[in-house]
Amino acid sequence: MKYLILSDIHSNREALEAVVQFVRRKRWDKAVFLGDLVGYGANPNQTVDMLRELRPLSGIRGNHDKVCSGIENGEMFNRIALEAAMWTRRKLTRPNLLWLKSLPRGPLVVDNAFAISHGTPVDEDAYIFGEIEALNVFRRTDFPICFFGHSHFPVIFELSPDAITTILTVAPAFRFKLREGARYLINPGSIGQPRDGNPLSSFAIFDSTARTVTIHRIAYRVQNAQRRILEAGLPRPLADRLALGR
Ligand SMILES: [Fe+2]
Numbered sequence: 001m002k003y004l005i006l007s008d009i010h011s012n013r014e015a016l017e018a019v020v021q022f023v024r025r026k027r028w029d030k031a032v033f034l035g036d037l038v039g040y041g042a043n044p045n046q047t048v049d050m051l052r053e054l055r056p057l058s059g060i061r062g063n064h065d066k067v068c069s070g071i072e073n074g075e076m077f078n079r080i081a082l083e084a085a086m087w088t089r090r091k092l093t094r095p096n097l098l099w100l101k102s103l104p105r106g107p108l109v110v111d112n113a114f115a116i117s118h119g120t121p122v123d124e125d126a127y128i129f130g131e132i133e134a135l136n137v138f139r140r141t142d143f144p145i146c147f148f149g150h151s152h153f154p155v156i157f158e159l160s161p162d163a164i165t166t167i168l169t170v171a172p173a174f175r176f177k178l179r180e181g182a183r184y185l186i187n188p189g190s191i192g193q194p195r196d197g198n199p200l201s202s203f204a205i206f207d208s209t210a211r212t213v214t215i216h217r218i219a220y221r222v223q224n225a226q227r228r229i230l231e232a233g234l235p236r237p238l239a240d241r242l243a244l245g246r
Contacts, residue, residue: 001111002027005188005204005213007034007149009051010064011041011088012192012242013228015201016050018220019191028205031055032110034149034188035062035118037100039081040238041192042228044068044088048096058110061103062118062149063125068092069100076125080235087234107146113208114145127151131164134185138164145184147204153196154189154204154215158182171198171217178211186213192225199245 004023009016031054038044051057064081067074068088077085092100107121119126120137127150128134134157137146154174156167160182167176169189178184189202196202200217207214226239 001029001113001208003110003206003208004028004031004054005034005147005186005206006031006051006191007147007188007203008036008062008152008190008192009038009047010036010190010192011038011044011047012201012225013041013043013046013050014222014225015192015218015220016047018218019201019203020050020054022216022218023205026205029056030111031057032116032147033057033059034116034147035060035103035106035124036064036149037062038068038088038092039064040084040234041225042232042234044092045096047192048092048099052099058108058116059103060106060108060116060118061100061124065100065103069097071101080237084234084238087232107141107143109143111208114147114206115141115143117146117148119150120148121146128157128185128187129153131157131166135159135164137185138183143183145178145186147186147188147206149187149190151187151195152190152193153187154202155187156213157185159184169215171200173214173216175212175214178213188215189217193242194245197245199243
C-alpha cells in the first residue's frame, strides 16, 4: 500500500493544490492526514473541500482544528494564532465546521500498518522537537511506526536496540528505507506552513510494502497565498513567514 502522509495544511490552498497536482502523476492508495487542516491561511473552506475529496482518507484533528471548530477556546494560542482561528471560525461553512469537529483525536492506527498522531501519541498537543522528546514517546508507547505533525519540521527519529538517531531530510526528495527491528517516529513536514527554513511545501509518501518513506518538497505560488492572507485582513506576519519557511 502507498500512503500519502499530509500534515499541517493550515488553510493554504495554493500549497495543497500543488501537492494534489504533484501526486496526480503518482500511484497512491490512501490519503492520511495528521491534523491542522485550517488556521493561519486564508482559504479554510477550499482546503477542507480539497482534503475531503481525497479518498480513501484517514485523518485526525490538530490543535488548530479544535480551536477553529469551537472544541477549544484557544487560551494557549498566541495573539496572531488566536486572531486567525477566530477569523477561520467565522468563515467556515456549517458543514465544514461540523466535519472538522468530527475529526477524531489521535493516536489512530491505520490499516494495522502504522499509527498517526498530531503532536505525540501520548498528548495530541505536545511537541516532538528532538531526541529527548522522541525517546520519551518511544518509551511510553509501543507503535513500531508512528507519523506525527505539529512541529512543521520534517524529520525521522529511529530507535534501534542501542541508539536513537535523528535523520534530517534533504530537499527536494528524500528517500529512506525503514530497517527491520527499529522503531520510527516520522514527521512529513508541513504542507501549508513549513518551519525548517525552507518555504517549499512538505509531505511524505509511505510505501508499506517496500518500507520506504519519501519526503517530497514542492514549490507552490507562495505570493498568491500571501496576497490572499493580506486581502483577508489576517495578520501580516502570517504572510511574511510563508516566504521564509519559519
Ligand atoms: Fe500546525
